[in-house]
Amino acid sequence: MAKIKILVGTTYGTSQEVAEDCAAQLKALGHDASVLRQPAYDEVVSDAPQVLLVCSATIGQGEVPENLLPLYLELNDRFPLMPNAGFALIARGDSSYENFAEGGRQVADLLRELQLRELVPPLFLDACETMDPEAEVDAWIQKLAEVL
Numbered sequence: 722m723a724k725i726k727i728l729v730g731t732t733y734g735t736s737q738e739v740a741e742d743c744a745a746q747l748k749a750l751g752h753d754a755s756v757l758r759q760p761a762y763d764e765v766v767s768d769a770p771q772v773l774l775v776c777s778a779t780i781g782q783g784e785v786p787e788n789l790l791p792l793y794l795e796l797n798d799r800f801p802l803m804p805n806a807g808f809a810l811i812a813r814g815d816s817s818y819e820n821f822a823e824g825g826r827q828v829a830d831l832l833r834e835l836q837l838r839e840l841v842p843p844l845f846l847d848a849c850e851t852m853d854p855e856a857e858v859d860a861w862i863q864k865l866a867e868v869l
């Protein structure tokens with residue numbers, strides 16, 4: 722059983738729904754999954770083995786959504802190395818914008834610098850293509866679950 726913290730970055734709530742869907746599936750597979758809408762530094766940084774699942778949209782001109790920004794900035798400032806942790810990224814965006822899914826990409830880049838191990842390739846969800854990505858998310862979670 723893995724301990725999975727799902728870090729949500731959202732402005733309009735879609736990514737929160739995706740995160741809740743992921744949590745439900747991971748729990749059904751026997752994992753301990755929690756959704757953190759306002760993730761605090763101390764909740765996220767730990768020496769114990771754990772998985773961070775980033776589920777973030779992009780806002781502004783390729784920016785991290787406001788609710789996830791404080792954590793992103795604090796991690797960047799304090800730079801806690803977490804070699805015992807793994808992570809995976811679901812990045813929502815809209816390819817009609819110049820910086821497609823850049824918010825999620827920025828968070829993932831930082832986690833790589835903090836030495837977290839990337840467990841599976843990112844899932845990019847394009848609002849331009851589909852508003853209802855449930856099937857894609859379900860298939861991706863199955864792949865993630867295989868390496869937990």
Ligand SMILES: Cc1cc2nc3c(=O)[nH]c(=O)nc-3n(C[C@H](O)[C@H](O)[C@H](O)COP(=O)(O)O)c2cc1C
Binds near residue numbers: 733736778
């Ligand atoms: C003002 C605004 C700016 C946005 N900027 C970007 C962007 O730079 N890159 C991108 O990929 N998507 C961008 N988006 C699209 C959102 O990331 C996309 O609609 C996403 O599904 C919203 O998810 P949320 O409901 O979790 O906030 C923007 C949307 C809005 C309304």
